Amino acid sequence: MDIKTLKISDSVQWIGVLDKNIRTFDIIMETKYGTTYNSYFINAQKKAIVETVKITSWETYETKMRQVCNPLEIEYIIINHTEPDHVGNLQKTLQICSNAKVVGSQVTIKFLQNQMGYNFPQLAVKDNDVIDLGNRHLTIISTPNLHWPDSTYTYLQEEQILFTCDSFGAHFCHEEMYDDLVGYYNDAFQYYFDVILKPFSSYFLRAIDKIRSLPIKTICTGHGPILRTYWRQIVKKTEQLCLEYLSNYPVKNRVLIAFVSAYGFTKTIAEKIKEGLEEVKEIEIDFCNIEKMDTVTLSDKVAKASAYLLGSPTINHNMLPQLYQLFTCMNPIREKNKPASCFGSYGWSGETNHILISNINNMKMKFFGETFFIKFKPQENDFEKIKNFGKKFGLFVRS
Ligand SMILES: Cc1cc2nc3c(=O)[nH]c(=O)nc-3n(C[C@H](O)[C@H](O)[C@H](O)COP(=O)(O)O)c2cc1C
Ligand SMILES: [Fe+2]
Ligand SMILES: [Fe+2]
Numbered sequence: 003m004d005i006k007t008l009k010i011s012d013s014v015q016w017i018g019v020l021d022k023n024i025r026t027f028d029i030i031m032e033t034k035y036g037t038t039y040n041s042y043f044i045n046a047q048k049k050a051i052v053e054t055v056k057i058t059s060w061e062t063y064e065t066k067m068r069q070v071c072n073p074l075e076i077e078y079i080i081i082n083h084t085e086p087d088h089v090g091n092l093q094k095t096l097q098i099c100s101n102a103k104v105v106g107s108q109v110t111i112k113f114l115q116n117q118m119g120y121n122f123p124q125l126a127v128k129d130n131d132v133i134d135l136g137n138r139h140l141t142i143i144s145t146p147n148l149h150w151p152d153s154t155y156t157y158l159q160e161e162q163i164l165f166t167c168d169s170f171g172a173h174f175c176h177e178e179m180y181d182d183l184v185g186y187y188n189d190a191f192q193y194y195f196d197v198i199l200k201p202f203s204s205y206f207l208r209a210i211d212k213i214r215s216l217p218i219k220t221i222c223t224g225h226g227p228i229l230r231t232y233w234r235q236i237v238k239k240t241e242q243l244c245l246e247y248l249s250n251y252p253v254k255n256r257v258l259i260a261f262v263s264a265y266g267f268t269k270t271i272a273e274k275i276k277e278g279l280e281e282v283k284e285i286e287i288d289f290c291n292i293e294k295m296d297t298v299t300l301s302d303k304v305a306k307a308s309a310y311l312l313g314s315p316t317i318n319h320n321m322l323p324q325l326y327q328l329f330t331c332m333n334p335i336r337e338k339n340k341p342a343s344c345f346g347s348y349g350w351s352g353e354t355n356h357i358l359i360s361n362i363n364n365m366k367m368k369f370f371g372e373t374f375f376i377k378f379k380p381q382e383n384d385f386e387k388i389k390n391f392g393k394k395f396g397l398f399v400r401s
Contacts (some may be wrong), residue, residue: 007066008179010220010228011161013138015043015068019059022175023031023209030297031197035190036175037225043070043166050078052156052165053224063302078133080140081106082167083153084113088224093118106131107144109152145209147202162219166200166214166300169209172237182231195243201305201333203244210241252308254287254398262293262322263312267347268313268382271388275311275345278392285396292324301331309341312358316348321357328360341399343370349378356374370398
């Protein structure tokens, strides 16, 4: 069993868990270097833990915690983010830390209540609140939407340590844990940023602004290396990536026509819509069959687009899974108010029409009002109507 703990400063110890062999994370992410779930014990006059770990790692986690403290002495469990990879073990942790209160933002407490289903000891905090641990003090920094609405950072004043959970992290597992000992992991860092945090770049820049004036010695992340040497470079790189993303995305008047088609009928509609759209000046078209597209490419296309035309046949009263996949690449904050509509071929019941409309509305996009669905094969005499639909949509995007 992995029993390694790591002394980070006078009072802070890493008690996280290594997950070397995980190869897929949250279903959608590749984790070819494994990952770590970082948790930290603060040995102050009042004792605290920052983050817990994923549910599958309980035994290792409990062993590590008991190695560094008597769980009954823990008074605070600080939660910066409530995704199950950070709080999956919270209920079990509370059972052994029976004198502890859970500390988190209002949203954090609400999300935890929904996940755990009972009323646990709690302390809701807001931006700039300070948790007094006697000889140590923790400042709560509100940093929402990184990447959930609940997120916060926590700053240990006396030792200048910033706990940032998913921010500045990476799915990268190396026993040495310190950024200066684990070797080069830029591709893991960049991939993590691209998939998890990039869509929230404007929030990330706000968070970076908030920590700019803080004296920092170490950034303790929620996944992967602890940044004791290169934190400045990592923060700077993150800032550059956010700025780059915000300046390139979305591209003005760029319409993503994304579709799947079993027999080519939906594809024909897509092609005719494209012809109509091409008649509108200054519209850029990204035309793609997304049947076999990987999520990174798809996410990039979704982010770049400033409008969407989404197509699928109806198969077994439903749209095809690639379209569901596309919606998981969307971000309701970023996609809000982007013009959108849908199209497709169907045989008899045609449920895809309303399923796509309701997804478009759920995402709070600006629904065009019209869609184009047709029974089986689009015929020659439909082509003009389809082109016209494309043209009208283009004018709607430009308006
Ligand atoms: C396995 C299967 C299930 C289908 N189920 C439905 C259905 O539930 N409702 C419907 O309207 N059409 C259904 N269809 C018909 C397709 O929507 C229709 O053939 C459509 O033209 C296919 O368009 P495509 O060539 O773009 O894939 C089904 C077709 C297949 C092959
Ligand atoms: Fe997360
Ligand atoms: Fe995470």
